[in-house]
Amino acid sequence: MRLLLLLCFCSTASLAQQRNLQGIVNSCSTQSLKSNLYYLASAPLQGRLMGSHGDTLASKFVAASFKTNGIAAPYGKGKSYYQPITAVLRTDKATLTINGKPFDYLNGWQLYRAFPVDFKNVPVVLADYNTGAELFQNLPQIEVREKALLVNNLLTRDLVAKGQLDSLQKMMLKRGGLAIIWSGDALAPLLERQKARRFLPQYVQPEGELNDPALMPIVGLTPERLKEMLANDKLATNPNGTLIGAGDKHVYELSATISLTLNRSFKETQAPNVIGIIKGTDTSLACIVISAHHDHDGVNGKDIYYGSVDNASGTVAVMEVAAMMNRAIKKGLRPKRTIVFASFTGEERGLLGSAWYVRHPVYPMAKTYAVLNIDMFGRVDTLHLRNKSADSLNYAYILVKDTLNRGLRQALYAANDSSVKVTLDTHYESPQYMMRRLTGSDQYPFYERGVPFVRIDCGFSADYHKPTDTPDKINYSLLTKQTQLAFMTLWNLANK
Template sequence: MLRFLLPPIFVASAAAAQQAGPPAVASPTSGRSVGRGAQPDLSAVASAKADTIPDAVVAIARSTPAAELRRQLFALAAPGMEGRRMATRGDSAAARYVATRFTELRLAPPSHRGYYQPISARRRTRTATLTLGSHSYAFGEGWILHPRSDSMQLRNVAIVYAGADSAFGFMNRLPDLHEKAVLLPGAAFRSGRFEAIARIEKTLRDRGAVAVLWTDNLVTRILGRRQANAFLPEYENSLDEVPAGFPEIGVVPGQMSALLAGESSLSVDSVGTISGPQSLETFTLQSTLSLEVKSAYTTETAPNVLGVLRGTDPDASCIVVTAHRDHDGLNGKTLYPGAVDNASGTVALIQLANMMQQAARAGHRPRRTIVFASVTGEERGLLGSSWYVSQPVMPLEKTRAVLNIDMLGRVDSFYKNRRADSNYTYVLVEDSAGVGLMNEVRAANAAFNALHLDDRYTRPPYYQRALRGSDHYPFFRKKIPFVCFSTGFNEDYHQPTDTPGKINYVLLTQQTQLIFLTLWNMANSEGR
């Protein structure tokens, strides 16, 4: 699952909230639900729909081979796959592995080029310099920038100190802000008050400000994580929706202390709290700010792997099943195998295709065509799924819904530490078209197994992380309904310790069974 699409402060705050644990959850509803009011009882609907799944199809689900899932997962997470980073020989090897399985299963290639859909991505190398007063700092040297703009230049910009009021009571007394930067309280960034920050920044932009400056020891923690991930390449990302040209510059408290050295009325502690006789006042600092950002690009290619199972109704819409196969690759000689993220989803996708072909041979070919998409570049910014959405093999207007699989077979930190029952899956559904996706999930779960369907990721502060963090998001932006299955974040997330030996293959099998029957319902329900 993608780490880098959201602002780093959002990811840090969401991770902290996860450790705290959510409130008690109810069963998912048919679509996004963030409230805690009474939920509609859909059990009767689900039971009725479960009765429409043919016995032969349920029998295919019951026969899901845990040993085969294990064998394939060990193969995809093996050292020879080199961690499957996009545009490396490891990802190419994994793509060939998936294409070979599609060939064995006799899925139809979507075009004359076979199973491969080449994507192009622009790899970015960035240089930047921040100057605060008389001190200059290279990119990443004690400061962070969001959004990570391609190019930017600010020269000798005056800095308006807004005051240390984290409730933003200073807004009515700010001076002229034209072509100036505004120093905001860091506590708002630390506490994750992003909606409030966005409102304040819009007002500042409207009043002519060109940047926001803030300080907190959170910047130190973010820089530590970035240093650990410095081996990972960065790519141009069309999904970053933060307005360009209005940077948020976060600096470590030490740099802010140097900036304020000439301000006898202000000082900053090691946490980043600014204090002093004038700490609640608003005024222009003596020092100025300069920022220069430059980027260079190279183009890289990598393949999505697509296989098609034709349905019985040529006029019906299609279903797209996605699971990214890429991960973080090698850091020197250190392997990031990505067993949960997302070799698990990849083997589940292969098994879904296998079971659907078994159903077809048994006389139960699905009504809708199904596109099985092993996409690349998810970890680098949803690149493969974004490419598919821009160049679909079936028209988007004929795509009824997307089923996305991202991380199965491991109990996450919440369930491991706080819940005895680990027979669960997180379900995120967005069904603005009202095609009944949640009913289809419930009906599949009612057929047998009865996993706990946890709706945690429909709730703040988790919703945005889950919505924007995986391959369903480019489809969602095109108003295509989706359902995503996941088991959440465990302690080995994006670590070299995410190994196939730690997978719970019983849980992986149960989740794959549920997803198969959900796919069956999605591919055979009424409607277009």
């Protein structure tokens, strides 16, 4: 009889907890999500570029939300949510001179594996071969000492496809060569995209190498620049850089010379991560981290890159999940595991905030059970729109890497089944798409340290990284559903 009574009590308690949890899920405030997102993606925050005034305002906003919702501050003896990160700003100034005419960087040329270099009036030898096999067979007979080697785009693609570019650099170095030059028609549109993004600062990790350990400069030329290089020798090429009417001759000592300088400087800067804690009932257990990044691309001239979906949406979702977890605690539903709420800066500049955190964590990586990362919520992506998907207002893309078999996928699917029942789309778990998703957001530094993760997102919108990524284009019903999914997934992970 006592056993029966105990079982009845446990069953009743479990049903009561489920009802309370569903009530918490239903309490997810669309209005709060919307008002918070409109603030983070507003003009006064100027696109939240890492280290900017807008980034600071965003950090203060998140910290204030954490404080309001009873999330504990882990720094400054329990008074501060801010974890300052140190990043190293890298500034490059490069000039290529062809036959005495200087060209600034990206003006018809680029450097692959850029690093500081300075050489002047270097002769150029053209090797007009189309495959690496042909070049390697003939290179010993080509004098490249103190010269730059010019190759065509077909050869370059062959070397890259076969992983032989480093081998060519090593052979050139051994024989005293100074640079490799290639040309192709694909470079011009690439340069235009790079110029459009050049307003963005470049950073390196402070604890890493400050100079790229490249073997030698590899210079890419547009067909226009190549034409100028070959003009004195009266040689003409196809758009892919191969000679027209070359016959059996493949090697040309050109009259052209090039000079190349790249000067590099470094400056340390600081910006804030925002970290909050909810202690679990069993502090001996490893913690769960839920994360999003609050930074974006800032301002380019008069254009503000508002970053509504990327990633004001994820930031407000973490804020709302923290509020929901606080409401759960007030109902007596405290999670077993400690939860770390992380709003990272510097994701757009190279995962700087999350990389800093994993080196300076609140709890050691060995005591971090899993990461739930949110990067872009609430905007119907181009794939769903193009395919006119029936679930375009009821889905979430997922990427799960449960390297330690801790039941992360089961926790995610159980969360969905018990709450919002959206379509969990595994499109980006396919091998051809997975790597960009894996390395492109803040779960990756954790993954490198062996921490399993779940990533949830809405995919790429038509306004991805454009000034037109504005808060009026967010679907707030979809944002609410995806936030509810994140809460229940976090709850399941924190109670494993």
